[in-house]
Amino acid sequence: MIKIGEFSRMVQVPVPTLRYYDQLGLLKPVEVDRSTGYRYYSASQMPRLHRILALKGLGFSLEQIAVVLDEGLTPEQMRGMLRLRHAQISQQLAEARNQLVEVEARLQQIEREDQLAAYDVILKQAEPLLVASIRTILPHHSAVGSLFGEVYEAIGAHTNVALWPNPGAGGQTLVLWYDCEFKEYDVDGAAAFMLRCPVPDRGRMRVHELPATTMASTVHHGPYNTIGDAHAAILTWIDANGYRIAGPDRELNLYHTMPIRLDDPAYVTEIQYPVEKVDQ
Amino acid sequence: MIKIGEFSRMVQVPVPTLRYYDQLGLLKPVEVDRSTGYRYYSASQMPRLHRILALKGLGFSLEQIAVVLDEGLTPEQMRGMLRLRHAQISQQLAEARNQLVEVEARLQQIEREDQLAAYDVILKQAEPLLVASIRTILPHHSAVGSLFGEVYEAIGAHTNVALWPNPGAGGQTLVLWYDCEFKEYDVDGAAAFMLRCPVPDRGRMRVHELPATTMASTVHHGPYNTIGDAHAAILTWIDANGYRIAGPDRELNLYHTMPIRLDDPAYVTEIQYPVEKVDQ
DNA sequence: TCTTGACTCTCAAGTAGCTTGAGGGTTTAT
């Protein structure tokens, strides 16, 4: 008969942890003194504790371990658990690798005192999005603003049904840029309204659904003519973190006034580039 | 002014999480209605939230993020945090890799219905250990038992001071095997008692300290003549998990009776092999 | 036999970052 402290030293497991395992029913002492409550263990319990520690080392929860120990799993079930765990660890591994790359990229940015470090780029999943838009070749980027009126008119009678309410909140209009390379003049862009339900095409206005994708995203706060910095920051991030651009990028207007004043210093835009991981 | 639900949709962060961030002071709404308690956000808060999400994506705690956001860290401090985080992720990565190998090894063991799967091998850190031992060439493994009497006598008058109390508990004697390869006859082994304090050498008995090392360990429960299975299991594990043996292995007697009866089916032994990771 | 120090007990609270739920008030569209 071994008292808890001695047992704790033998197995290198802290006393409170042994008590906790007792409480969970994972490892009950062979004997508990009725009057004092003292726990007494036996050397023959070590294989069981060893099994607990081994499974814990594999990353299983105590609950799962209890099942494995007490319900006599078939090899088939055990195989299933291990395969599941294998998948989980693989995913963790991938996440850790990405994080490592990201931290390294940030460190390098600091080392060379990069001004673009002011922008924070994150990944997010974008849902499919129904939009009404007019796409055309524009003389320069800022000319896209003038298209919104035409889109709005084309929606016409469906405005109340199809448009999102409270336009004071922002987030209902966006710009899409289709050029694969950077151009200063004659750019291929579109002005769009988000829709809650489809409306018929009219004039140059087309209704279509933007597909769900992973997006690299950042937020620009300031007048529109300085938005280039945000684009530069996000492009740098995409490159440094091992992604590639997978479609047209979007500028979501999060600013609250209508009509939009592009030179307003309080202007807020979210910039999103669809991305995919470069294999290897 | 944007209500919490709208803001939640815009930033893809659940409402309770936004409330939680408010509570922590990480992201306070620009305005809170005095009478109703309604929170109102503004688009201009998005860069801050983006920064929170970016730092969270890097694996920083909310507490750390609060410091970064509100205390205006110098680039130097930021660099320090990132480097620390870099080290942490690297370690996680290594751990995940090890776990993956271990899970794969277990899966393969199941696939070929290996009987050795009954043994659970774990890694543990062994502390430095002071022992009194007699090392010699033995005709065969089980002959080591006869050495214990001689060691005990050599400790002699120091018994009470140097030996661990309550020998009923087990875990005070061990066997060391020095052969690098498996031998059935003429094996180089030692019988040892653990000491609390040094005693003088006497006769063939020597006092020395076993160094601290990482140990691959398993427990054998049954008569001594079947202990070979446990050794086989641990050796297989060491190989499958990318380690190598880094010294003499130990058999710790965890059984509670003295003198030891090697053929007792209740006999309990912990087998430890010092190991080190094979560099890739 | 008594004392002392080491050991043990139970119970409760704290950790991180949310998630879930109960119970109740507010806003908005019909």
Place this chain on the structure above:
DNA sequence: ATAAACCCTCAAGCTACTTGAGAGTCAAGA
């Protein structure tokens, strides 16, 4: 006016322990 959707606060739950308070127990030496 009413119903649906939205918002509020507060509390508990999650994992695998860790820490601490307050009190009882054991073993060895005087």
